[in-house]
Amino acid sequence: MVGALVLLTAPRAHADEDGLVRQEVTFRGGGGLALHGTVLSKSGALDAGPGIVLVGGSGPGPREEYRQEAEAFAQAGITTLVYDKRTVGYSRLHTDFGLLADDALAGVRLLQSSSGVHPGQVGLWGFSEGGWVAPLAASRSTDVAFVVTIGGPGYDPLRTQAWNLTTHLQHQGVGGPFRRTVAGPTAQFMAATGRFPEAGYDPLPVLERLHRTPVLALWGDHDTQVPPQESAQVFREALARAGNPHAVIGFVADGAHNGHRTSDGFDRIGGPLFQGKKLGELAPRYAQTMTSWVQAVATGHPPASSAAPAPGQTLASTPVPDHTWYAGLAPALLLLGFAAYPMSALLRRGPVLRPVRWLAGLGLLAVVATVTCPIAVFAAGTGAATPVVWGRPASWLVVQALAVAVVVSACVSVVALWRRRLTPSWAVWLRLAPVGLAAVGFVPWAVWWGVAA
Known part of the structure; x- marks a missing residue:
C-alpha cells in the first residue's frame, strides 16, 4: 500500500476572494516519495461531497498548469487535489505508468481522509498521459469512485506520439514522404532500440477491467496530439466489452487537446500563460460538462453509457509493427x-x-x-x-x-x-x-x- 501521510505546510487554510479555500499539502506517493500539492474546496460547504484528484499530462507537470480545471471543480463543490508531478523516477527517457498510478492513488487516499469529502466519492481526472494513468489507477483500486479523462489516448504511446508528430508536420507544410518516414521506420527504430519509454503500453486491457467504474471520456474536437476519432472508438468499444453501463464518450466544441479554447487545435485562445505560452481558457461548457457529470455520479445517478458523434481526423494513425x-x-x-x-x-x-x-x-x-x-x-x-x-x-x-x-x-x-x-x-x-x-x-x-x- 502507498502511504498518504499528510503534512500541512500552511499554518491554516483560509478562503480567498474567489470563495475557495486553498490548503497546501505534502503526501507520500509511490516509493514513499514526497509530493507537494494544493487542496481546493468551496468556502462554507456544510455536507461532505465528492472529491477529485487531477493527474497531469507528460512532462514535469507543475500544478499551475491545471489551475483552471482545479478551480472549476472546486467552484462546483468538488474538493480538488492538484499536485506537482514527480521528477524522481520520471524523465524523457524513463516513464513508469505504474509508479504514476501509485501517486494518483495516494492522492485519492489523501482526499478520502480530508474533511468535507465523502470517502466513497473520490475520483480521478486524467489529461493526455494521465488518460493512461488514471484508468490504470482505477483498475487497481476500488477506492476510485469514477474516472474523467480529457485527451486520453486509445493507442500505445509510440503510435500516439507518431500521430502527434505527423499531424504537426503536416501543419508546418511537410509532405507525406517525410511524415511516413517519421511514423514508419523511425518509430520502428525507436521501438527496436528501446529509447521510447513505455512505447508498447496497451491501454485496452486496463479499460476492459473498468467494469463498474463510471467513466467520462472527453476529447477536444480539434485535438492535434492524440487521434480523437480513433481514441474515442477504442474507449467506447473497450468499455462496452467490459460491460460498463456508465461510460460516456463526448467531445468538447472548439476544444484543443487540453479542452481549452482553440481555433484549429494548434493555437490557444485566452487563458493564463504557462512557461511563456498561452494555455487557453476553458472551452465553453467544458467545465460544466465535467462538473455536472461528477455531481450526478456523486448523487448516485451516474449517466448511462452514450457516445457523441466523433469529429473527423485529417490523418489516420499508423500502427508500429511489433517485431522490429x-x-x-x-x-x-x-x-x-x-x-x-x-x-x-x-x-x-x-x-x-x-x-x-x-x-x-x-x-x-x-x-x-x-x-x-x-x-x-x-x-x-x-x-x-x-x-x-x-x-x-x-x-x-x-x-x-x-x-x-x-x-x-x-x-x-x-x-x-x-x-x-x-x-x-x-x-x-x-x-x-x-x-x-x-x-x-x-x-x-x-x-x-x-x-x-
Missing part, C-alpha cells in the same frame, strides 16, 4: 560495412582506392544522417524539421543529397575497380567486400527509410 529488431540492426550493419574500409587502411590490408574511400566516408555520413534527422523530430519536436523547403525539412534534403552521392560514389568505384583490374586475393576481398555489401544494402534501406521519395 531489424530496424535497429540494419543501420548498425551498414555502419560496420562502410567503416571496415578505413579501418583496414589503418591495418594496411589490401589496396587503397580513392573512389572507394569516398564511398566509405559518404556511406557512413549518409547512414548517420538518415537516422538522426527524423529521430531529432522525436527528441526535440517538430521544430527540428524547420525550415521546410519543397515540402521537406531542409536537413532531409541534405540527407537525400548524401544518398545520391553514395550511389554515384558506388558507381564510380565499380568503374575504377574494373579499370584497375586487381588480382583477386584474400586481402582484396577482405578490404572491398564489406564496403561493397554495405553499398548494395544501402539502396533498399534508403528506399525503406523514404530517402528516395
